[in-house]
Amino acid sequence: MNKDFKKPTIKDIARISGFSHATVSRVLNNKGMFYSNETKEKILNAAKNLKYVPNKMAKYLKENKTNLIAYLTPTDHPFYFSILRGINDYAIKNGYNVSVLISYYDEEKEKINIDSLLSNQVIGVIISSMLINEEQLIKLNENNMPIVLIDREDKHENISNISINNREMAFKATDYLIKSGYKNIGFLSGPLKYLNFLKRFQGYKDGLEYNSIKFTESNVLILDDLYWLKDNLSKTYELLTEIIKKNMNLDAILSISSSLPILLLKILNNLNLKVPSDMAILSFSELPFSKYMTPPISAVIEPSYDMGYEAAKILLKMVDNRSYSKFIYLPSKIEIRGST
Amino acid sequence: MNKDFKKPTIKDIARISGFSHATVSRVLNNKGMFYSNETKEKILNAAKNLKYVPNKMAKYLKENKTNLIAYLTPTDHPFYFSILRGINDYAIKNGYNVSVLISYYDEEKEKINIDSLLSNQVIGVIISSMLINEEQLIKLNENNMPIVLIDREDKHENISNISINNREMAFKATDYLIKSGYKNIGFLSGPLKYLNFLKRFQGYKDGLEYNSIKFTESNVLILDDLYWLKDNLSKTYELLTEIIKKNMNLDAILSISSSLPILLLKILNNLNLKVPSDMAILSFSELPFSKYMTPPISAVIEPSYDMGYEAAKILLKMVDNRSYSKFIYLPSKIEIRGST
């Protein structure tokens, strides 16, 4: 590679084609509408010969606007990649690019990311991280940064949200389990300080109450951290094994994450318990492979791709219209498979 | 949000603190070394009060260099997300951000992405897509864009590569299977036009030859497209079922993808075949859940995170030194679990 390689600019095109750089700019951007075909051709030719590629930095500086949006995700779980794909598809289609920040549940990193967002001239942010706190959100908001939250159900002025109705779906799931004859249903979750988990917990209780079943505190099975999202599956497996052994009286489990059922299947198999006859499993969210497990795992479908796609759509609207914001529930459904 | 919101610039700081914007720039960047503490303090204070955030577009335009690198991936398979995490970690640590382009096996999109890369002032690209063709690579190269290829083993001048030694690992895997007593080993793959698959195929044949086993054409089980990477698991499942039914004589399968074994487990289970006694499975690459399957799946480990991390490291070196490039094999190992 040539160290002294210098990209051609519109000035080079101007020099070669014999026009001013303003005219070149016009032709290249199809602005102004009126210039002779000859001019157009000359300029376009010169551009092609020079292998001209516009310098977007200059354009963005001038226009005070970039084509970059950011996606803030806590980890590399497939759920978040699927969201990213949705975001990406909509963004690219509209001429935008997506910069990804993975904070990996590190509050320090998360803070650095927020600062980086502000100075990187990103024009908007989609956040699927559960970790972002109020303070950081406010900081972004103060800096006039359009924000879309995914799966947080967190109401803020000027901030959009997109998620499923977690409480309602948890209610439906619980109700379904009860109607299917399960009497002693466990709620398997991460820490309830995370809003989406809490909503699901509320829905679970709603479901019990609706069916006049007494809520039993000990049926709430809490993993004290998000191990399964932190790539710490062996720790998750270990804790889950303990939990199950202590709760053999349950006949069904409602899980808040798609990862947990896969481990559960293994654990129950080791304990010689059959799914669903000894223990049914119904889970929020699914992995691509969930339906190829033995048995296939019943799930409350979270439309992750659509969430990303819609989030990007809303974000770009917010960019155009700073007073726009939306709080949206995407439709969700329960898909019954072999595990219930 | 305030529609007329205007970000403060160094000029604002200059005005308020009473210095020139040049001095402000120096202080903010710790350049020039010599200014009174009083000056420094005044300027820093003004910056803080104004909630000043530097405009990187301007900086980059001036410096003719950005802090954005791009990652080009074909799809949202976990393998690629893990690579992305590696890239991201190294990049962030060094002050860079990562822009992601998912081409989704669409040649048109791939082309658009390449063009976008060139004009977006990305300073380097990491490509894990199998789809990029020679022509596009050359186009990037001509534009002086540092490139690191992941898992392609494709030799080019000025282009770096990072992968495992696919041929060698396939040889070892095949040899291991034979030494374990399997006699009739199938090679399960996508189209062999993809270089990494081809290398593995060669390694498979090497392994047979080394053990004086005759290569049997019909033991090469080819899926005619990358369905499993295209989110088309049901199609994959269908084709795989047919393939297996036609090849019940096999006693082991060497798979080139981590997704396939999971489906195989299901299919074999349906056919009442036990793994590994009726059919062993050994697979290139693994998913987070591979070891929690029943039985756990033996695998040739591809260090995806490290590949990403190293790729980013090499890329940033290439950015600093345009004549630098490397062809690296990362160490890999075979992890024997229950499926063999």
Add this chain to the structure above:
DNA sequence: CTGAAAGCGCTAACAG
């Protein structure tokens, strides 16, 4: 130790 001035590559108002 600090200020003035130029310029990165581009767009757009204004003038013709």
Add this chain to the structure above:
DNA sequence: CTGTTAGCGCTTTCAG
């Protein structure tokens, strides 16, 4: 239909 000019926000000589 086209050219001149100014300026986006920043860094960096060059003077002083």
